[in-house]
Amino acid sequence: MKQGLALRVSQHLALTPQLQQSIRLLQLSTLELGQEVQQMLDENPFLEVQSEDAGEEFGIAVADQRAAVDEPETGFEGATAGVQESATTTSSTSSETESEGGDYASDDPSWEGDGSTETVPDDGEWGGEAPAAKRNNNGDDDEVDATELARGNESLQSWLHRQALALRLGEVDRMALRFLIESLNDDGYLEEPLEELAAGLAPDDLEQQEELVHRFTVALRLLQTLDPPGVGARNLSECLTLQLKAMQQDEEDEDVAACAAALKICQQSIDLLAKRDVKRLAQLCGEAEACVRAAIGLITRLEPKPGRRFIDVERNVVVPDVIVTQVGRGSRANFRVQLNPDVMPRLRVHDVYAGALKSHRGEGHQALQQRLQEARWFIKNIQQRFDTILRVSTAIVERQRNFFIHGELAMRPLVLREIAAELGLHESTISRVTTAKYMSTPFGTFELKYFFGSALGTETGGNASSTAVRALIKQFVAAENAKKPLSDSQISEMLKEQGIECARRTVAKYREALRIAPANLRKAL
Template sequence: MKLGVSLRTSQNLALTPQLQQSIRLLQLSTLEMQQEVEQMLDENPFLEVQEEGAEAEEFGVERADTPISTGDRVLERDEQSRVGEESADNPAAETAEFESGPTDWDGDGTSDLSPNDGEWGGDAPGRGSGQADDDVDAADINSAHISLTDFLHTQAGEFFLSAVERSALDFLIESLNEDGYLEDALEDLALPLARNMDEVDELLHHFQMALNLLHTMEPAGVGARHLAECLQLQLRALQRSEEYDGDMALLDLATQVCAQPLELIARRDIKQLCMATQASADQMREVLLLIARLEPKPGRRFADVDRNIIVPDVIVRPAKRTTGNREFLVRLNPDVMPRLRVHDVYANAMRKSHGGPELQQRLQEARWFIKNIQQRFDTILRVSEAIVERQKDFFIRGEMAMRPLVLREIADELGLHESTISRVTTAKYMDTPHGTFELKYFFGSGLETDSGTSTSSTAVRALIKQLIAAESPQKPLSDSKISDLLKDQGIECARRTVAKYREAMRIAPANLRKSL
């Protein structure tokens, strides 16, 4: 074996903690970013929320490391002496914020304040509203969300049950999914709770009694194991209801239909259903209309709709028309921009006492976090402005005027990597005159036309939706017919492509759209 020394050159990319944080913040959604800000505020004593409506300083990312001016230093010394007088009676209050341990943050070691330390996101409201906890509006309490489990537990309290029976009922209520279905079999629920087979049989008995009771509770259909049982429970509730003034024989027939394979109901196969139930075609049409009015998800109305509210990151509105061309203003949503700043008191105290490297890392971490937050929103704004410029026809005439657009076009225009554009457009939303859309919505492939140009797949989807909305309910358009109509308008779109777009828009096929 021969030993030797050789010299080799190579290139590699090292991601610093600052760059890693910048990439991570860029791909976070608005809710995830707010959670990240909350966590950083709890962990870093140098970071605070600017509560007052002070006017924000004018600065950019490129000035993040600019030293403060002499005038600002004089103001800082005055502020330091004032705070020192106020905290003279309680010197431990100021030092308590420094008890959190340092993180492994490779900063540059500097502790000078920069314009970024003062404030960022000045147009956005602070995290706290200044309202005391006991000053809660009564209307807010009355309109508080009630979950399905809370609603069922309230009903369970009205029954005269033993402790064991109440425990079994509560256990089943907590085992329901958000749609109100009991997905687990009673045996699967009883086995982990029992120590022997005798206890399993006893638990199964209590669970079955509790399930029978659960099936009588509101909303009708709750506790069903599958869709057919859910529909049958709702039909039984109608039979018991004093408010129902319809034909009871029709309810009995509907119960028989729900006992048949659900594929027949989904396909509206009247012939097969009539053969199975010995009913007439007219009766079967009335039964299918009745079943269509039932609720397949009993827990739907208890869903927390506030969780599904989309808060846009960018707002686009028409500008005042000074010329014949339509222009649009693109701005960030101030409600999602956190107002962050470095805590002046702690930063000044550390500068005066020449704090150790651990505190300097904490300060540098706060400064880099503010800078990365600003850079995140700056990038979102730049990408949004480029999208609006490329898709101006959409903002004027709607989705029918959408143009083909790919990520690479925006990346080349802004000098960014395609992966960066992908991160920016994921889980970020834009509020437009035509509704709120994810930024990815404005990107789509193109389909060839007879004129040699291409049209966006989004525009083709909108055209398909328009054709289906205008079809005859008695004779809906098939996918092949829609493909032919698109060809008549100069758009080459195969039948399978039409079916794919239709399914993506959650539109039923022609046989299910046909009116009874």
Template sequence: MKQGLSLRVSQHLALTPQLQQSIRLLQLSTLELSQEIEQMLDENPFLDKEFEEAPREEFGLDKADAPARDEEMEPMREVPSLDGGMSEITVDNTASDTEPSVDGVAESWDGDGSVEFSADDSEWGGDAPASNNNNTADSDTADATELARMQESLTSHLHRQALALRLSPTDQAALRYLIENLNDDGYLEDTLRSLAEGLGGDDEEEIEELEHRFQVALSLLQSLEPVGVGARDLAECLTLQLKALTPKGEEALQIRDTAIRMCKQPMEMLAKRDFKRLAVIVGDSETNVKVAIALIARLEPKPGRRFADVERHVVVPDVLVTRVGKSTTAPKFKVALNPDVMPRLRVHDIYANALRGGKGEAHAGLQQRLQEARWFIKNIQQRFDTILRVSNAIAERQKNFFVHGELAMRPMVLREIAEELGLHESTISRVTTNKYMSTPFGTFELKYFFGSGLETDSGNNASSTAVRALIKQFVASENPKKPLSDNQLSEMLKEQGIECARRTVAKYREALRIAPTTLRKAL
């Protein structure tokens, strides 16, 4: 084998660390971005968060009650009122000097070996007003997350009731142990035997004693509020709630007893509402069976539902769309970023100025960290700029939606927005995932405005979102005693000029969480 040297010219695509960070920040949600910023603030000493602080009073307590002089009040009259409107991203260039470059430091961050940057060490997003943290006692409104924090959990609610029971220390401990093993819906998923084995080990006598204690504690748990808590399955949960009812009259008592006997049957029979078969099994008339099913339908299948943590369900919109002007013929809308989700970041001026004129390997490493802080701020700004561009394009194409609602939604795919803005479809997909827009009709994910089209008699296409809205409208206005089938819904859509097969109607109905005909039929 002969050895030799040869030259080869080739091209390949390489993502620089700065571009990789930009792509990663683009696909993060608002909550994930906040966590990323907090982590970066902990790791990079050159990155700082801007805080607005009130000016300190320069007079003492002895002058606190003294009337202000005219020359002191004059500047206050000249202060303009705060603008409560929505602001877009702005960059304030307040640094006086540019940073000297260091050869080879930032090559891994910008991809071209250049470290020439404009002096942009100040905060960005400066027009965003600071959040209001005034917690006054006479406030009529409260933040949703604060209400969620104040909400009592299911376990705390049950523990508080257990304290009012006069129990021995052993029974109190057994009851407390069962409460801690409930799931979020209020069910006891583990069997009493498995719980006893987890505490008793290999001692069979101790296991049996623990199981007996747990059986007593279970009866106490199921007597607490909310009714149905501590059930092992849905049938037991419904039965506990039925037994807690106090019917008035023999007929009502008979209906309740019939409902209890029905809960002992497989739940599939109740879901299918097979009245005739249930009437034969429980030994009652078909009429009473229908009334009993209606009674069961009013029960709560998840007793712990109202104690669920609602804080994680709070959605903060990234983009705000508001109507501008009062014109009805040509309405205009303003698209702006939500100032509450825009971070206020800047490069720490004191640390950055301390690096000027330094030399050595340690200085080069610190200069690298400074460069990373600048790139991080720039990439976050680019993220919000891209979100705003995409949102403007969506609002322009779906203008009828902001006027008439989802029935006026037009079909749109990611490729259309990508071609209009000169971006890749994958970029549009990242921007529209877990990003939300506040509109006059509610808050929606940006992906909500994209949808395929269905053919119409006029030759145009109807958006799948508009078709789902039509189906929802048809079902809402149907006769409860004779609900519309999927075939009937398909025919009604054809009357509107929209070709939609029965299977497509069924898929849209399930996506809207609309029950089938048999379950929607009124008793």
């Protein structure tokens, strides 16, 4: 075989470190972005947090004032210009181009290099600022942040420890009670057997284990007398029994029979109670069916998770990335889409360090120059992240206008491909943007993925959103006769009467997604 040289032209996508960072920042949630920013601040000396005064004078406050002046009175106010104006101190705005790899990239030539040989731009050209976050300037000092409010909630363990202080216990019993309190899970249950707890404290001493089991047994009885009722239970039956015994002391005479029957029911298999098998329970407990029904109604009012109200609600606090506000009412209402300034980091390049690097060309200059370039790219990628989130959110609001006027029943079918085609992005980019990002609306706070739903056919040849169908199912169940709840087949027929083709198994899937119990469990006794 003869060897030779050949010239061939081809194209391929090169994922540079800057592009990889841009993709990674795009898919991060608000909490993860905050952690990433903090880590970058700790590692890169050229990056610093912008002060409040500088932000109000040069940052987003000025951009918001300009946007307020130029804001149109009608139509959708996407506020995309707000992000662009916040970067007007820069000489160029990051642009997004679509590639076959499925993500966006900047058309800046420096994306393709490592930054080692390119000409260093002037810091005044970059401006060194990401979109600055402004705080509440309404003068309302009494407003409390939801996260701070959540942190102020008392934990279950603290609540129990405070009650234990009122008990006159010896040193050993007090420590045993404290140990059991700390062994409770978030729901208030003691999951591990007392023998295992004792074996963990004294693995090689059987006599000491027996002594500990005795101490734990006494402490457990004390623990189960504390508030909330049912705390310290080992299983659901015991939890319900503890609450019923506490209720017996306060109930009126007419409820004594129901409490006694309920205690008998809790001694039976919990599956019979879940299935509401009244006849079987009446036979096992030796009670009349009417009394068993009253007892089950009493049990349904109990709390199966005593520690529920003490769970740290900070884990459930959702900070929206986008805020949608309504201007006007009715069908002529307009909606303003803007980024939440509280989640936008206030970053800039450290002017002093950057200026010193320009005048110093000694040892280590190349490494420091690379760190400076990393800081600039990090700020630019954050700008691009929020700009993309805002563009996608604005497109969603425009497509789902009826939802923001009439509610979830008016939700229209929407897939990622539609938004991607409108914005000139790839579906994977839209998927990253809509994951773990939240939008605050007049109807509540929703994840961006909530506004996307598959289509179900209608008799007229149109499409109905699966979200709207779920809302209809919820309405049907809320209005049903409690003594004769609707089955999945009946709900399917009712949807067909509305012109929506929805099979019974699809209704069952949507019902389970809505956490609605089957018809036999919804039936009133």
